[in-house]
Amino acid sequence: MTSTVERTDGAAIGRSDRRKEDGRLLTGRTNWTDNIQLPGTLHMATLRSSVAHARITRIDTSAAAAAEGVFAVYTGADFPDLLGTTCVWPVTDDIKTATMPAICSDKVSFAGDVVAIVLATEKYLAVDALDLIDVDYEPLPAVVDMEKALEAGSTNVHEDFGTNQCFTMNVPWGDYAAAKAKADVVVTRRFINQRLIPSPMEPRSVVAAPMGMSDEITIWTSTQIPHVLRVLLALLTGINENNLRVVAPDVGGGFGAKLQINREEVLSVVLAKKLGRPIKWTEGRSEHMVSTHHGRDQIQDIEIAATSDGTILGLKVDLKADMGAYLQIITPGTPLLGMFMYSGIYKMDALDFTCTGVYTNKTPTDAYRGAGRPEATYAIERIVDELAHELGMEPLELRKKNWIKHEEFPYTQIAGLTYDTGNYEAATARAVELFGYDELRAEQAARRASGDKVQLGIGISTFTEMCGLAPSRTLGALKYAAGGWEHCTIRVTPTGKVELVTGTSPHGQGHETAWSQIASDIIGIPVEDIEVVHGDTGRAPYGMDTYGSRSLAVGGQAIKAAGERVVEKARLMAAHQLEVSPDDIEFSHGTFSVKGDPEKSTTIQAVAWAAFTAHNIPDDMEPMLAGESTVDPQDFSYPHGTHLAAMEVDTETGMVTLRKYVAVDDCGVQVNPMIVEGQVHGGLAQGIAQAMFEGALYDADGNLLTASMGEYLLPSASDLPSFITDRTVTPSTTHPLGTKGIGEAGTIASTPAIINGVVDALRPLGVNDVFMPASPQNVWRAIQTAQNGGAA
Amino acid sequence: MTHIGVTVDGILRHGDVEPRRLLVHWLREDLGLVGTPVGCDTSNCGACTVLIDGRSAKSCSVLAVQADGTSVTTIQGLADGDEWHPVQKAFKECHGLQCGFCTPGMVLAAVDLLSENPDPTEQEIREGLEGNLCRCTGYHNIVKAVAMAAADMKGASA
Numbered sequence: 001m002t003s004t005v006e007r008t009d010g011a012a013i014g015r016s017d018r019r020k021e022d023g024r025l026l027t028g029r030t031n032w033t034d035n036i037q038l039p040g041t042l043h044m045a046t047l048r049s050s051v052a053h054a055r056i057t058r059i060d061t062s063a064a065a066a067a068e069g070v071f072a073v074y075t076g077a078d079f080p081d082l083l084g085t086t087c088v089w090p091v092t093d094d095i096k097t098a099t100m101p102a103i104c105s106d107k108v109s110f111a112g113d114v115v116a117i118v119l120a121t122e123k124y125l126a127v128d129a130l131d132l133i134d135v136d137y138e139p140l141p142a143v144v145d146m147e148k149a150l151e152a153g154s155t156n157v158h159e160d161f162g163t164n165q166c167f168t169m170n171v172p173w174g175d176y177a178a179a180k181a182k183a184d185v186v187v188t189r190r191f192i193n194q195r196l197i198p199s200p201m202e203p204r205s206v207v208a209a210p211m212g213m214s215d216e217i218t219i220w221t222s223t224q225i226p227h228v229l230r231v232l233l234a235l236l237t238g239i240n241e242n243n244l245r246v247v248a249p250d251v252g253g254g255f256g257a258k259l260q261i262n263r264e265e266v267l268s269v270v271l272a273k274k275l276g277r278p279i280k281w282t283e284g285r286s287e288h289m290v291s292t293h294h295g296r297d298q299i300q301d302i303e304i305a306a307t308s309d310g311t312i313l314g315l316k317v318d319l320k321a322d323m324g325a326y327l328q329i330i331t332p333g334t335p336l337l338g339m340f341m342y343s344g345i346y347k348m349d350a351l352d353f354t355c356t357g358v359y360t361n362k363t364p365t366d367a368y369r370g371a372g373r374p375e376a377t378y379a380i381e382r383i384v385d386e387l388a389h390e391l392g393m394e395p396l397e398l399r400k401k402n403w404i405k406h407e408e409f410p411y412t413q414i415a416g417l418t419y420d421t422g423n424y425e426a427a428t429a430r431a432v433e434l435f436g437y438d439e440l441r442a443e444q445a446a447r448r449a450s451g452d453k454v455q456l457g458i459g460i461s462t463f464t465e466m467c468g469l470a471p472s473r474t475l476g477a478l479k480y481a482a483g484g485w486e487h488c489t490i491r492v493t494p495t496g497k498v499e500l501v502t503g504t505s506p507h508g509q510g511h512e513t514a515w516s517q518i519a520s521d522i523i524g525i526p527v528e529d530i531e532v533v534h535g536d537t538g539r540a541p542y543g544m545d546t547y548g549s550r551s552l553a554v555g556g557q558a559i560k561a562a563g564e565r566v567v568e569k570a571r572l573m574a575a576h577q578l579e580v581s582p583d584d585i586e587f588s589h590g591t592f593s594v595k596g597d598p599e600k601s602t603t604i605q606a607v608a609w610a611a612f613t614a615h616n617i618p619d620d621m622e623p624m625l626a627g628e629s630t631v632d633p634q635d636f637s638y639p640h641g642t643h644l645a646a647m648e649v650d651t652e653t654g655m656v657t658l659r660k661y662v663a664v665d666d667c668g669v670q671v672n673p674m675i676v677e678g679q680v681h682g683g684l685a686q687g688i689a690q691a692m693f694e695g696a697l698y699d700a701d702g703n704l705l706t707a708s709m710g711e712y713l714l715p716s717a718s719d720l721p722s723f724i725t726d727r728t729v730t731p732s733t734t735h736p737l738g739t740k741g742i743g744e745a746g747t748i749a750s751t752p753a754i755i756n757g758v759v760d761a762l763r764p765l766g767v768n769d770v771f772m773p774a775s776p777q778n779v780w781r782a783i784q785t786a787q788n789g790g791a792a
Numbered sequence: 793m794t795h796i797g798v799t800v801d802g803i804l805r806h807g808d809v810e811p812r813r814l815l816v817h818w819l820r821e822d823l824g825l826v827g828t829p830v831g832c833d834t835s836n837c838g839a840c841t842v843l844i845d846g847r848s849a850k851s852c853s854v855l856a857v858q859a860d861g862t863s864v865t866t867i868q869g870l871a872d873g874d875e876w877h878p879v880q881k882a883f884k885e886c887h888g889l890q891c892g893f894c895t896p897g898m899v900l901a902a903v904d905l906l907s908e909n910p911d912p913t914e915q916e917i918r919e920g921l922e923g924n925l926c927r928c929t930g931y932h933n934i935v936k937a938v939a940m941a942a943a944d945m946k947g948a949s950a
Contacts, residue, residue: 027868201839286834508890508928685929717921717931746930
């Protein structure tokens with residue numbers, strides 16, 4: 001099932017163009033960072049702490065330094081003041097900020113912390129030398145459990161703070177106590193959003209090289225944020241920003257893992273400058289799993305208050321969010337990105353939100369696809385199902401009773417966000433139809449009646465999310481250090497080709513294709529004549545990069561505005577050349593013609609040549625044909641949708657099977673429906689993986705037990721079904737193209753759909769929750785606990 | 793150092809390698825054939841898959857010396873000049889790739905799968921590719937692409 005209906009009006013927007021990117025990717029002519037081999041390169045290898053929490057009492061690098069091929073060995077003593085990262089989102093005034101050093105000197109705070117680095121002429125030799133470094137550790141108790149970390153007398157991850165509490169933020173919207181006082185029913189649940197490892201297929205990699213006779217250092221790095229990274233590298237290293245060029249070449253997935261500034265990037269830049277030689281580092285997969293930031297990891301205590309007829313009155317949210325050992329770029333802000341979303345699509349009188357960030361001796365957490373919003377959506381969609389169960393209501397009916405009706409938009413919800421548009425009724429009706437909802441409910445009833453050992457559950461998730469970060473003033477009010485604008489420059493070259501320079505930085509999303517489609521519609525030049533330039537601060541100096549489903553939602557606005565400026569300038573030139581007033585010029589599909597005299601015309605390509613020669617342009621006009629725009633968005637973007645999952649659960653073994661999954665999303669206008677659908681598919685796989693397969697596990701000493709792809713279960717093709725997807729289209733009114741973000745929606749929506757389905761299957765057995773991932777072990781335990789009289 | 797001779801993408805290549813050198817590192821670093829990427833160090837992900845004498849193999853779990861005397865096909869040698877292999881064409885047509893990092897391995901694993909089973913069911917495609925991980929596509933369009941390539945190749949050979 002697809003909505004990839006081809007347009008017939010000649011417009012590029014809405015067309016499922018096959019991707020421009022695919023030619024190089026399918027023939028191996030790729031430019032991954034690790035492909036770069038420069039003469040004189042020194043390969044960096046990192047010695048990582050094997051213990052979670054310890055003092056370093058002695059470190060001996062002499063044997064390593066003398067080993068074959070080794071150029072230098074450095075420890076923390078060599079860079080005592082160099083930080084390895086920085087946090088740009090200090091969420092409260094009294095937040096306690098612990099920042100990881102580039103190399104640890106006296107203490108390690110998680111298993112994976114860097115204690116020394118080796119530079120060698122070959123990578124194999126650099127790695128060999130790591131084994132020759134002697135480190136003596138004096139172990140300290142590892143802080144692993146968030147709740148124990150907050151108890152009096154706990155060991156502190158950072159002794160100076162005297163506590164493991166990083167921050168606490170409470171935001172009461174409305175009067176929850178008053179709402180609760182009116183309630184007939186109050187349901188409380190504790191949900192666990194387990195720790196996940198983002199795992200893009202391309203490991204992180206960086207090459208930093210001094211370039212020739214200038215003072216410039218070029219940094220190729222597998223990042224989502226070349227522009228932001230350049231600013232932060234300048235701030236951390238003290239190197240003039242003008243001498244730093246950051247290039248994100250082909251980047252093999254990110255999912256938030258590459259929305260970061262990492263110590264290996266900082267060290268590479270500093271060493272390239274210090275030594276005057278290229279420095280290269282590429283992580284191994286196991287290294288990725290311990291050292292690249294993790295995601296999620298929240299304990300959610302949720303309480304919902306409602307009347308007996310099913311009217312939701314209020315919601316109380318009390319989170320504990322694991323920061324890990326240090327704060328990285330937006331570690332403390334990540335759980336707060338969900339803060340405004342706990343009410344979901346529902347009307348209510350009060351929302352009381354509290355979040356406490358907690359330090360532990362574990363890998364730092366930070367953004368992972370959805371970042372805070374999957375957790376919020378999980379909580380509200382799970383608790384609504386629990387409320388439906390308590391009230392004896394059909395869960396879809398309870399949702400319908402409380403959601404914002406399509407005629408009520410724009411709607412300002414309890415947390416103060418104004419959802420511009422939406423149509424939850426339409427998306428739900430379509431999903432119900434595609435799913436065969438009534439038939440599956442009938443089958444479920446039959447299986448319950450017959451006591452089938454394989455029970456059927458139906459999981460529902462009616463979600464919205466906020467993405468497309470965001471108006472800069474709003475971000476400033478939230479103490480986020482950067483803005484939310486985006487930039488585009490469109491230049492029409494003398495030969496009529498287009499260079500579209502974007503500040504967004506793709507890593508699989510197909511920007512080269514989709515941005516060409518948008519520009520083509522606006523300036524009337526064919527898609528194949530448009531080159532999209534991105535991810536290189538040398539060629540695209542301004543931008544805020546790609547994360548939070550912002551590239552189209554925000555960057556698309558800049559493309560439109562820049563394109564319109566090109567057309568405006570071209571119109572004046574065309575009028576001049578056709579010797580008529582600009583008001584008499586019409587523009588369509590790249591042709592400027594005189595109203596009422598269509599024979600008299602010129603093309604935008606001809607205008608571009610005329611703008612280049614500048615022999616005959618208006619007196620007050622500058623040569624060349626270009627336009628640029630930096631757009632600050634008017635508001636966030638609010639995509640939504642209804643997802644339904646049919647889950648079969650073997651009540652004897654705990655084995656869970658995803659039988660059918662329907663996703664109806666509404667992301668407003670679709671620029672390229674094929675790409676939209678691909679984003680949905682990939683998002684679904686990651687959200688379903690949280691629900692069914694993935695989970696980072698630590699032992700009591702703080703060792704990561706799931707430190708390879710052998711232990712951390714990323715789903716393969718045989719673990720997933722084909723998906724049934726469709727879209728409803730409710731255009732945004734705050735975004736000029738009518739588009740809404742789609743990169744994270746599948747991940748945000750699908751996790752609660754799966755778990756709601758598993759719990760629904762097991763309701764007759766008294767189960768009201770299942771820990772994620774819903775592995776046979778976790779499901780079997782939930783069944784046993786319920787059968788033995790306690791709730792799971 | 794051990795001397796090896798391997799036919800890579802149709803050209804006989806010679807090299808002197810340490811016995812411990814992995815085939816993928818020899819391809820990438822010594823021959824400059826960087827189209828074959830490395831996604832893990834535990835032979836789980838399959839991004840580095842190549843064909844050795846026509847059969848798919850994870851080149852991170854093969855020593856370069858073990859490839860001596862064989863014929864290796866990488867993603868860079870799969871097309872016939874400018875004419876893409878049907879699997880490459882189908883991946884583009886079906887949007888079977890996003891970031892593209894798993895793609896070389898996924899494509900070559902699919903080529904091997906179809907040589908073994910020219911007319912696979914959806915389930916057979918899913919099971920046949922389970923040694924290759926993709927984090928972007930959710931596999932939906934990869935499975936579609938392999939089915940399309942199978943139909944295309946069957947039509948061509950009929």
